[in-house]
Amino acid sequence: MTMDDNKLTFDKITSDLTHHIRINKGFLIWMGFLTLSLLICLYAYSIQLKTGLGVAGIRDYITWGMYLANFVFFVAASLIGMLISAVLGLIGMKWLTPITRIAETIAVAFAAVAGLVIVSDMGRPERLAYVFIYGRPQSPILWDVTVITTYFVLSLLLLFLPMIADMAIIHRKVETLPSWLRPVYKVLSLNFTDQPAQNKIISRAIRILLILLIPAALSIHTVTSWLFAVTSRAGWDSTVFGPYFVSGAFVAGSAAVIIAMFFFRKNYKLQDYLTDMHFDKMGKVLATVSLVYLYFNINEFLVPGYKLKRADAIHLQELFAGKDALLFWAVQVGGLILPILFMLFRRFRKPLPILIISIAVLIAAWFKRYLIVIPTQEHPFLPIQHVPGNFIHYSPTLIETLISVAPFILVLIIITLISKFFPVIPLHETAQEKGIGHIKFD
């Protein structure tokens, strides 16, 4: 390769990966739509703030509803950052490079919003600070708050560190950049000039982060599963809840990454960087984690189903053949078993089929959380009597649904903003991997 080729290729890469960094009409319309939707949802939340949690369908027996299911889902989806970056990254899978930032973006967005979701479930949100002031180290909620905060910060740093070099490039090279944005990149790039000492700091910091990320990520979802598993209720009283949740989280997260990959590739014209190979490989990842999740599902249902202790029997009866059966089988078959079968074939791991599979998996993942959280509470150990009908059967209200939609909009906003103003594919890393060498900063 000659110097000229290198220069050309570098310029091409830069242009390919940064051409979308400009404020265009499509972006404004999309953001306007998201903001408007968010405002409607926030209005719903303001009603809840004023009149109390009673605006939701939750009552004394089914006391955790859609908000909690949502929370578990968001924590789950955020876990993928750890799987892609840390586990697969530390092993040294080079094909992952273009996907790492997408995974990290998803991790940051979902982790940040998970913290907000849980506030929407609080009866006294204005007392949130009490968790830090009066926190009891014996309560899984304190652990959860701690690990989610930690995981969010770790993910944010892991998103930011590889971006430093990219921002230095953008600040210098991207012509389409609005003039008021340029200084922001300059500040964020920390005067990065590709000095060996600078690169050494960054790579060491990334290495530490990747190692810390593994226990932190395992903790967030394990602790979240403990919110349920530390109780003695049928359906929650399980020793495999930690790994069950973690493996389920990888399923949801992988599906989310595939969906994001598809739309970024299409909207930002990244076909050369996110190739069919990447979709094929991510399809294999999704199939693998789904198989692991299926294994835990079998454990989770077969073992209590074999013994049929009274409360477990009622719980399983409701899930398998009762009120929740339709949803349960739709989720288990449509969101787990069928996708696994399809993904065994190469042709279903092409971008479009795998997108459709991923969407099905992600929707099923949300309803799976719903099935974990709600049915258990509908049949406690002692009968529910002398209360109104809406205490016995849970059905979400409109306001509750709107409040539950808000986090999704928020996640879309965060992902849109990050992907819009930063290269979706790590620019500096890709250039280095293509053997272009160090960027010349003038």
Next chain:
Amino acid sequence: MEDNHTPHSPNESDNQKGSSRRDFLKNIGLAGVGVATGAAALYSGHIFEAKKEVSGDQKVLLTQDGKLVRVDSLEIKALDKDDEEIRETMCRGGLPGRRWVMVTDLSKCRNARKCINACQGAHQLRPEQYHMNTLQMQDTPGTAPYNMPKNCQHCDNPPCVAVCPVDATYKRPDGIVLIENDRCIGCRFCMAACPYSARIFNWIEPKDAALHQDQEYNAELNVPQKLGTVSKCLFSADRLREGKLPYCVEACPNGVYYFGDENEDAVTNGTTKETVRLSKLLRDNGGYQLMPELGTKPRVYYLPPKNRLFPFEEATDATPEKV
């Protein structure tokens, strides 16, 4: 002859030196409530202050003995740190040397629901909010149905307290599991953790909230109830301090409830006021606890529904309206 009520613990009326410390603590405790409610400030104000300023702005306060009083707002003094400590000691400290225990005789319950009414009245609860609820139970299809009053079991290994993130619900040395609704963040983890479904939540504005809004919070009565916080049976901690039986125990017309101090090995029937030995009552009647296999170590015992005084009837009372 019929003087069954002793306003203070008879044990402490012993002219023994040993009990003076206890009396002292108790007095401190009682003073603490007074200070906490502001009523004591009013009292000393009346007695010691010759000149009196009046603002005309009257506040309604709850005194330590559960009476509502009207106080001029100028006479209410904010708590300083020491008072807070006293209040903490007195409320969180419980009644020294006691281990409260309740015995519910299922053979006598006929679902009169008097306990429930008394309880809901005392704690300002709406009809669908139960600190105490009588359930129609049938353990297996082949066994006879029976009525079972169910309240908080005040476990010695309370799963609800374990999971509270902010120390809002806590176990007292005298066995009572209390809630401080000034502290509760409304996460409802305790409700999820309780296997007895004993806890309730203020989903909407509590009953007559406007009426009680000026009332000083009494943690031992959990009144006034607060929107967005958890509530539950408190073993009527406020009544125990006065030497009285809990509201539900006293209200039962059928002699279902016994209440007392395990350390004294004695429980008193709320209807007949007869005091009997706890250990003998449990031994003679096959006393048991609810779901002891969960390891919660409840402080409520049940006597089995054998030789029932009343035939079982399906409950016919109206279901509370939807909220």
Next chain:
Amino acid sequence: MRFNTLFILILIFTAGTRTSAQTWVVPDEQKAVVAPFKFTPDMQKQGEQIYLKNCQACHGLMGKDNWARLTPPPGDLSREKAQIQRDGEIFYRITTGKTPMPEFRNILSEEDRWWVVAYLRTFNPKYVQPNPVAKAAFTGRIVTLAMQYNDQMKKIVVTASEQLKDGQKGPAAGVEVVLFVKRYFGKMQVGDIRTTNAAGLALFEFPADLPGNKDGNVALTAMVNDPKGIMKTTPADAAFGIGVPTEKPGLTETRAWWSHRGQAPVWILLTYTLSVVIVWGFILYIVYSILQIRKLSKG
């Protein structure tokens, strides 16, 4: 079907009534008892409150026939079947009770019970209250109790003395004595009722396993058992160190999952604090090194 059920129910209830009617007989001299005071509207109002609290659960609201379906049926007390009784009869039934009706002797004072009668009578327009008879001047025995603990015998000795006709004091023989130990919510009977001997003495054994306070002290009351109220008696109070010394620790003294945060198990405190310190130490280090990047730039 419905009619059949009703028919069966009626059969059951009438059967129940028959048996109960046969067995709950009020002694004639009790039937003749009349209230010691004239009923006033105020008393009737008080009586209503007592009725609502203690009686309504079974007997239902007056005149509504909504009494609880029990065996024997409690019945509506405004109806003729109840109102046909004399005041003394109603008073006696309230006082003594009969399963499943509780005995109100110890729940309601004598005055309270008469107030309930006064209230019940407001539903009987034909009722005319018989002239009140004030309680007759007292002519029965006047007994005073005293109590000691005999260390050698390990027994509580209750001494009953009475005022004799000649104004002298002498031992009261044949008096039934009950011993109570004071507990938080009332007094608890210890052992059986004893009758005093010719010397006016009754001996009680104190159970070896009954808890006292931390020094083993128990407060005792000895009373004369006089259900008919024909004596004037003075009980004896005393405290002896004969109980099991009891000083159980508070229930919150262990470190546990459920303890308050100051009492958290040490290993949780350590694990939690260490993890937070270590991880956040690294995070702070990384943030610090990121800030170094700026310094290292050249040009």
